[in-house]
Amino acid sequence: MTTHSAQLFSIATGSPEPIYRQLVEQVRRLLAAGQMAPGDGLPSVREVAQALALNPMTVSKAYSLLEMEGLLTRRRGMGMIVADRPGPASSSAERAELLRPTLERAALEARQLELDPDTVLSLFTHILKEQA
Numbered sequence: 001m002t003t004h005s006a007q008l009f010s011i012a013t014g015s016p017e018p019i020y021r022q023l024v025e026q027v028r029r030l031l032a033a034g035q036m037a038p039g040d041g042l043p044s045v046r047e048v049a050q051a052l053a054l055n056p057m058t059v060s061k062a063y064s065l066l067e068m069e070g071l072l073t074r075r076r077g078m079g080m081i082v083a084d085r086p087g088p089a090s091s092s093a094e095r096a097e098l099l100r101p102t103l104e105r106a107a108l109e110a111r112q113l114e115l116d117p118d119t120v121l122s123l124f125t126h127i128l129k130e131q132a
Helices: 019-032 045-052 056-068 092-112 117-131
Strands: 072-075 079-082
Touching: 019 056, 019 092, 045 056, 056 072, 056 079, 092 117
Parallel strands: none
Antiparallel strands: 072 079
16 A cells, blocks of 8 residues: 655646646546555645645545545545545546546637647647656
């Protein structure tokens, strides 16, 4: 079992997406990508709140939503851990669907900046290669 640190998360303060939703989506992506496995521990609400300068209720709300979805479970004395998930890991199509909201926001910003699709795709390709 691995216990992850609060550095697992990052928030975009200027984003129109609520912070608790950002945290929820980040956990979903980490799970879909296999970067977190069943039994892995998440950082405590207090640890995440302090590391990201958030209200602990915001982190608690995100964790509670993930628990209701069956992605996380509470273990006495251990805090939140990744729930056992039956079946195989998420398919490529399911992982791509998790990226869709982020890409929709980026597409909206690109249109607002009046950038042509080729420029945007070239920039995105460049960024992907930088991150590899």
